[in-house]
Amino acid sequence: MxxxxxxxxxxxxxxxxxxxxxxxxxxxxxxxxxxxxxxxxxxxxxxxxxxxxxxxxxxxxxxxxxxxxxxxxxxxxxxxxxxxxxxxxxxxxxxxxxxxxxxxxxxxxxxxxxxLGIRYFFSGCERDPKALQIVRQQGGLMALMSYHWLRKDTTERWMSYMQDLGFTAQDEASVLLDSGAFSVWNAAQRGADVEITVEEYADFIERNKHWLWGWMNLDVIGDDAATRRNYEYLIARGLRPIPVWPITGSLDELARIVEEDHELVAIGGTAIQLQRMQHRKVREKLTAVARRFGRVQNFHLLGCAVIGILKEFAHILVSADSKAPTSVTGNGRVITKYGQRQAKELEREERTIRSVREFVKLESYLPQGYARATQIAATF
CATH class of the missing domain: 3.30.920 (Metal Transport, Frataxin; Chain A)
Structure with missing residues (x-):
């Protein structure tokens, strides 16, 4: 069981x-x-x-x-x-x-x-079995893996990692698949020519569907028309993806996506803004999203490891992801509920353990206003 x-x-x-x-x-x-x-x-x-x-x-x-x-x-x-x-x-x-x-x-x-609460998908583990092991040992239930990296794993070692860590037959749909669009965008900024075709992405999904909790659309950063074409192609293949709306996009475009009645809509582009310390912009846009769509749509926040932001918008977020809980620890840092801090006195593994624990806790976090309701409900 x-x-x-x-x-x-x-x-x-x-x-x-x-x-x-x-x-x-x-x-x-x-x-x-x-x-x-x-x-x-x-x-x-x-x-x-x-x-x-x-x-x-x-x-x-x-x-x-x-x-x-x-x-x-x-x-x-x-x-x-x-x-x-x-x-x-x-x-x-x-x-x-x-x-x-x-x-x-x-x-x-x-x-x-x-x-209630936020399911956290730990990303960046497809090439780091040690990080995946720590996530599992600390109560992490699922991981986000990028097709950008998985497509290079011709021996499909990632499946072995999942099986070895206890993601067994009844419990194996534990991977949220990211298309790798952000990695492609990053490569382009460095002058590299990296291409992911929607056809190969769809083929991968079909081969590994039993492992997948879900999959993101193959979005093309800066090209809404190409993103839409990829979405329609996946739909035609019977592989309805989680649509990705860029946080820099218009609310009218998000309204069009919401009208399609999805179980979940992902909000992308936050990682770029957060890296640039544009926290206020992220909060302002998420506030606008919550006001207009919070009563009719559940959201996933891509690339966010700022616990304060996640808790602030937990009333609209069902899930989120980032590689930060397992990656920033390599720079001597640890993530707490108050933010990142230096902790070089701790071994890297201990820093990772402490960071991962904070994000695992989000699954049982009750948004403001729900704690009292929980106490009442407990009495039936």
Whole structure:
């Protein structure tokens, strides 16, 4: 049983120890259902319309909870794979995860249940098995890997690294694939000619899909038209990517992306601005994004290792990534919740361990305003 299955079983078991027959919950469509009986295998509940209690398998319920721990969000439609009563299932999952989730509506009006906290994908580990080992040992669940580097790994050693560290069969969709667009852009700034074609990128995704939690669009920095063509090509191949919107782009362009109703939209270009110490610009743009789209869209922040910014915008961020937690330590620095500081008195491995821990904690971070709600929800 993998990590996510264990979490799902523990949460479900703890809930039914405290909540028995008579407990009511609201469905995804707003109706009230009441639990009438709980057996070892089945939950029975009464709806307003049914004469006899309906039922949901507890195994299917645990599968749905596992989905939430893995994907971090779900709509009523996405619950269809687990039970015919998908609206009731979403409501039941919501009450079991009370205090750990928020409920919003997508741009098309579907209810979406989203886990609070920020899933952190540690990047830069595709060529550094030691860093990947530290991430796993400190509780890191997933990694972001760049196709820019993976395409050069003809022996596919990265898979061996993942397997050796315990990313086993039930738990192997643990890699968020980045297209490598930033690396291509960096190379171009140095005068190097590096090309990644969308055809080869799509072929790689198809070969390794079982390892991938998701994949970014092959964006072309500074060329919105080429980025869009790549997106449409991947869609045509049946490989719907996570779209990437540059933080320097227009909110109207982001609105067009949001209207397509994605599970997740990535915000790129922050690494460049943060490297230039343009924190204020990043905050201003993220504030504008939150005001306009925060109620209908979940976001991933690419290339951000500033914990203050991540916490400030945790109400719209489901996930984020950066290589900084494992790379800045080579310069004698450590990342804390207050920022980076020199720590040359510590061995590099210890600096990496301390930095990684800070980002692992983000998964259980509650945005401002949700802590009180969690205390209330704990009483049912």
């Amino acid at each position: 993998d990590y996510y299955s264990v979490k799902a079983r523990q949460r479900e078991t703890a809930f039914f120890r405290r909540a028995g027959p008579g407990v009511s919950f609201r469905t995804g469509t707003g109706r009230t259902n009441t639990i009438t009986e709980i057996t070892e295998d089945v939950v029975f509940f009464q709806t307003a319309k049914s004469k006899r209690p309906a039922r949901i398998s507890r195994q299917k319920l645990r599968d749905a909870l596992r989905h939430m721990y893995v994907r971090r969000s779900a709509t009523r439609r996405e619950m269809e794979r687990y039970a015919a009563y998908n609206s009731a299932l979403l409501g039941l999952v919501s009450i079991i995860l009370a205090g750990l989730t928020k409920i919003t509506r997508t741009v098309r009006g579907l209810l979406r249940l989203t886990m």
